[in-house]
Amino acid sequence: xxxxxxxxxPEVGGQMRVVIDYDLxxxxxxxxxxxxxxxxxxxxxxLYILNDTPDESMRDRIQEAVERCPKQxxxxxxx
Amino acid sequence: xxxxxxxxxxxxxxxxxARTLRQKGFEGHLVVVDxxxxxxxxxxxxxxxxxxxxxxxxxxALQAPDELDIDWRLGTRAVALDQQARSVDVITPTGEAxxxxxDQLVIATGAAARSLPGTDGIAGIHVLRSLDxxxxxxxxxxxxxxxxxVIGAGFIGAEVAATCRERGCEVTMIEALPVPLERAxxxxxxxxxxxxxxxxxxxxxLGTAVDRIExxxxxxxxRHVRSVELSDGTSIPADVxxxxxxxxxxxxWLQGSGLTLDDGIVVDDTLLAAPGIVAAGDLARYPSARxxxxxxxxxxxxxxxxxxxxxxxxxxxxxxxxxxxFDPVPWFWSDQYDRKIHLAGRAAGHDQVKVVHGDVDxxxxxxxxxxxxxxxxxxxxNRPRHVVRLRALLDRGADLAEAIALAESL
Numbered sequence: 414x415x416x417x418x419x420x421x422x423p424e425v426g427g428q429m430r431v432v433i434d435y436d437l438x439x440x441x442x443x444x445x446x447x448x449x450x451x452x453x454x455x456x457x458x459x460l461y462i463l464n465d466t467p468d469e470s471m472r473d474r475i476q477e478a479v480e481r482c483p484k485q486x487x488x489x490x491x492x
Numbered sequence: 493x494x495x496x497x498x499x500x501x502x503x504x505x506x507x508x509x510a511r512t513l514r515q516k517g518f519e520g521h522l523v524v525v526d527x528x529x530x531x532x533x534x535x536x537x538x539x540x541x542x543x544x545x546x547x548x549x550x551x552x553a554l555q556a557p558d559e560l561d562i563d564w565r566l567g568t569r570a571v572a573l574d575q576q577a578r579s580v581d582v583i584t585p586t587g588e589a590x591x592x593x594x595d596q597l598v599i600a601t602g603a604a605a606r607s608l609p610g611t612d613g614i615a616g617i618h619v620l621r622s623l624d625x626x627x628x629x630x631x632x633x634x635x636x637x638x639x640x641x642v643i644g645a646g647f648i649g650a651e652v653a654a655t656c657r658e659r660g661c662e663v664t665m666i667e668a669l670p671v672p673l674e675r676a677x678x679x680x681x682x683x684x685x686x687x688x689x690x691x692x693x694x695x696x697x698l699g700t701a702v703d704r705i706e707x708x709x710x711x712x713x714x715r716h717v718r719s720v721e722l723s724d725g726t727s728i729p730a731d732v733x734x735x736x737x738x739x740x741x742x743x744x745w746l747q748g749s750g751l752t753l754d755d756g757i758v759v760d761d762t763l764l765a766a767p768g769i770v771a772a773g774d775l776a777r778y779p780s781a782r783x784x785x786x787x788x789x790x791x792x793x794x795x796x797x798x799x800x801x802x803x804x805x806x807x808x809x810x811x812x813x814x815x816x817x818f819d820p821v822p823w824f825w826s827d828q829y830d831r832k833i834h835l836a837g838r839a840a841g842h843d844q845v846k847v848v849h850g851d852v853d854x855x856x857x858x859x860x861x862x863x864x865x866x867x868x869x870x871x872x873x874n875r876p877r878h879v880v881r882l883r884a885l886l887d888r889g890a891d892l893a894e895a896i897a898l899a900e901s902l
Contacts, residue, residue, distance in 0.1 A: 446883055454880070456877070480796055481793060
C-alpha cells in the first residue's frame with residue numbers, strides 16, 4: 414500500500430512527525446540529499462532519522478523528501 | 493485571469509504538475525487529460541516488482557487524492573493543439589472528436605517505447621513501458637515461459653534481465669553496441685554492468701544486432717516467437733522477447749501547433765514552450781547552463797522535479813512573478829539483483845572516469861566523471877551515502893579535484 418499521506422493543509426499548531434516505513438525503505442538516500450539534518454544513511458547502509466519531530470520551517474523540504482523517495486517510504490504525520 | 497489549467501499527460505510529470513498547482517494555491521478549474529483509461533501509476537516497478545509478481549496495479553497507483561479536485565479526462569487522446577483558440581483537440585473515450593480548453597497548459601505526454609520493426613502481430617514479443625506490457629510478460633512467465641531474450645542492454649533491458657534471471661529463467665541479453673550504456677555511463681562503467689549480469693548467469697551478447705525474429709504459426713494462423721536470429725549467424729531460442737531499445741517522444745500530436753519540436757518540445761530555461769504553455773517530463777528539451785547544451789532527461793526524479801517546476805512556472809506567469817530557472821542536477825537509480833546503481837549528474841562528454849571508492853570487481857564502488865577540471869557526475873553501486881555527498885558538490889558547482897578529494901576521504 415502507498416504510505417504517503419499527502420497533506421495539503423497541515424494542521425496549524427500541530428507537531429510534524431516524520432514516519433518511515435522500513436519495510437519499503439531501501440536506503441536510496443535521496444532524502445538525505447534533501448534534508449541531511451533529518452535523514453542519514455550511515456556506513457551500515459541503514460537509514461537513521463536524526464530528528465523525527467523537525468521544526469515546521471522544514472516542512473517544505475520534508476515534503477520534497479516524501480515526494481522524491483523512490484519507494485514512497487516516507488510520510489508526515491501531523492500530531 | 494486564469495480560470496482553467498489543463499494538463500495533457502497524467503503520468504508522473506503531469507500528476508506532479510497538478511499536485512503542485514494545488515499545493516501552491518491554484519483554485520481554478522484543473523483538467524487532467526490522458527489517453528490511458530487507467531488512473532496514473534508509477535513505472536519503475538514495472539521492470540521489477542510487478543514483473544516479479546511481488547506487486548500489482550494497486551501497489552503502484554500514484555496518489556491523487558480527491559482534495560486535488562481534478563477534472564479527470566482519462567481514455568481521452570490529445571490529437572492537436574490550437575494555440576490561437578487555446579484549445580486541445582481530443583478523441584473522447586467513445587471515439588468522438590472533442591475539445592478541451594485552457595487558459596494555461598502543461599504538456600507532459602512523455603514518450604513511447606520503440607518496437608522492433610517487423611514484429612507486429614507476433615505473440616511473445618513485448619516492449620516494457622506500460623502496466624499492460626509488464627502484466628503481459630509476467631503472464632507468460634507465470635505460464636511457464638523460461639527462455640527470455642532481452643533486446644537492448646540499457647537500463648530497462650538490464651532490469652528485465654535481472655528480474656527474469658531471479659525468477660529462474662534462462663536469459664540472453666543482446667546489445668548492438670560493443671559496450672552497453674555508453675551514452676549513459678560511459679563504456680568502462682557500462683562493461684562493469686555487463687559483467688554484473690554475466691556473473692548472475694545472463695548470456696550477454698555485445699556488438700550483436702538482431703537480424704530477424706523467427707516465429708511459428710498455430711492452427712489459427714496466430715504467430716508466436718520461436719527464436720531470435722542474430723547478425724553473427726547464431727540463433728537464440730525464445731519463449732519471451734522483451735524489447736528495450738529506447739523511446740520516442742510523444743510529440744507527433746503537436747505537429748503544426750507552432751511549438752518548436754526537436755526530439756522533444758523545445759522550452760526555455762524556465763520550461764516555457766510558448767506563452768501560457770509549459771512542458772515537463774521525458775519530452776521537455778531544455779537548455780542546461782550546467783551542461784552547456786540542450787538536454788532531455790528520461791528519469792523518474794526528473795519527471796517529478798520538472799512537473800513541479802512547470803506548475804510553478806505557470807503560477808509565476810499568472811502572478812507576474814519572476815520565474816525560476818530550471819537546471820537541476822539529474823538523478824537516476826536502477827535496481828538490478830541486489831545492486832543499487834545511482835547516477836547523479838551526467839557522464840556525457842566526460843574525458844575521464846575515476847573510481848574513487850571501492851572495487852568494480854566487487855560491484856561496490858563510486859566513480860566520478862570529469863571533463864577537464866569540471867566535475868560532471870558521480871556513479872555509485874551500493875554506495876548511496878557517497879553518491880549523495882558527492883551530489884551536493886555537483887549542486888554547488890565544485891570542481892573535479894574537490895570531488896575526488898571528498899570521495900577519497902569518505
